Amino acid sequence: MKLTPEQCEFFRSEGYLVAENVVTAADLQPVIDEYSEWIDRRARELQHQGAIQDLCEAEPFETRFARLYAQSREIAHGMDIMQLRGRAMFEFLRNPNLLDAVESLVGSEITCNPIQHVRAKPPSSLSNEGYYNVPWHQDMAVTWEEADHSDIITCWIALVDAKVENGCMEVIPGVWKQGYLEHHKENGDTTIHPDALPKEAQPVPVPVKRGGAVFMHRCTPHRSTPNFTEAVRWSLDLRYQPAGTPTGRPFHPEFIARSQANPGRVLTDYDEWRRRWEEALANSAGARWHRV
Template sequence: MTHLSTNQIQKFNQDGYLVVNDIFDSENIIDPIIEEYATVLDDLANYLYSKGSISSNYSELEFGDRVTKIYLESQATYNQFFDFSLPQNGIEADTPFWAGPAVFNALTSKGILDVAESIVGSEVYSNPVQHVRVKTPESISPRDEHGNLIGDIKTTPWHQDSGVINKEADNTNLLTIWFPLMDASVENGCLQVVPGSHKGNILTHCPQESGTQIPEKLFNSNESIPVPIKKGDALLLTKTTVHSSLPNISNRIRWSFDLRYQPIGQATGRNAFPGFIARSKSNPSSELRNPKIWYDMWKNTRDSLAIGEQPKFNRWDGKHPVCA
């Protein structure tokens, strides 16, 4: 992958989103992530089996079928075990997270950073608002006593990325790079976007049980389009592009990363969490290239927040009339 073309940048600025094909070599970037997460799932499965939460560790199953089986049998979700960020509340000294070397290699891969540089400039900072998403098939996912899906496997509601970070970053040139670890289709819950919605302001978001979301009375969801993409491709979004995910009505998981990049020195919108310099043409020696240091940054943050006052991550209180 090289930098974006002038036409690609113009289309991104016009539509608020852009699909980029072959952003990196799946064999060298994505496949090692899948192998790394298999070991994380091994540890989780063995832990749950030892507790009696599941009847087998299901080691004979591949990742997608295995995580689906474990979630369904235990009637719980464990996405935080895989995430390379901390939760927005309830951080404790043993809160799980995964910041492994294969994940770090994806964040700092040439293809990703070439694309980021095309949008935010040559001084590229890795914003700490970053996640892995594992969406199991809704038909075989755990539900509460009311029949509602539980945990992070629910569809992601309509939102703008600027609406789920603090307002200190309202002037930050924030780029989202979303990519699947396996093909993302309409059936297994790819993203959907509202083209051109980025040209407006930050819309009011309302805190709901399903997540912070924009009431549909504030935009025209009928103008939305699904954006299925292949493994190895990526979807770029501006910070004000209205988007959500579709439900996973397939029989396989939807598995994706969402990463964010910005110019060095601008506010991240989540300053309690650690970001890092991913690329600097003016000072290459400042670039972080050691995955162990990255892991330690997150561990130290967890340890500090677990014993101190935890910051407020949400700017919305739900009191706006549109939230009624």
């Protein structure tokens, strides 16, 4: 879905944009199926090891992960994009509807940044760990300084309806104009230093329905809040930028996702993407991911 000039203008002024219906249910289904199948396999492995008793086979995508997580947190191990490296996910990274929206913000030569995550945020009664309840930060803080001038756009995509109750994102509008704010580590998480957190601007929650997206500037402070429901808040956070600009994670593989000037440069080879991640992970053990 191409963004309207008004949407682009809002993004440029506020540093974020909530856009509904960026991708269709049909676009998301292969990713949901891939994750459902993976969770089923992982649950069986853990059952075999005696870590879980009930496979919860009758539970739908929205709740099964939570029921399994309640039995063993190990169910979440290995499911992030770089670890699972699924074919459906690789295809989704070049989803034409998503890239049409991204193109409206960064132009037609688009690199897929390797900072990309799937998040299955469990009910807060089960976990409040930092990966699921990310404290205030700017995404610039999770890149190396080499990417300070790269126009990296975060695309936060809802795989289920994201609401205040289940822990949607919150953003602080307009603050991107202040540039990078000092970050530090708190309980292992990268977060804006309390003295640097803008006091004058009010945070706003950004609920969005399944298939919609929250686009964020790299200097937009954002956080995610606890999930007070019994279901899982599933989302993807992907990042795109103009081709040829540094990604801030030079040790992880980027690729060209769209190119009008030279379509032959687009990576469409799933095995090659998978291979690049395997190689990068093997060669970058111990690398510093965040700048703080």
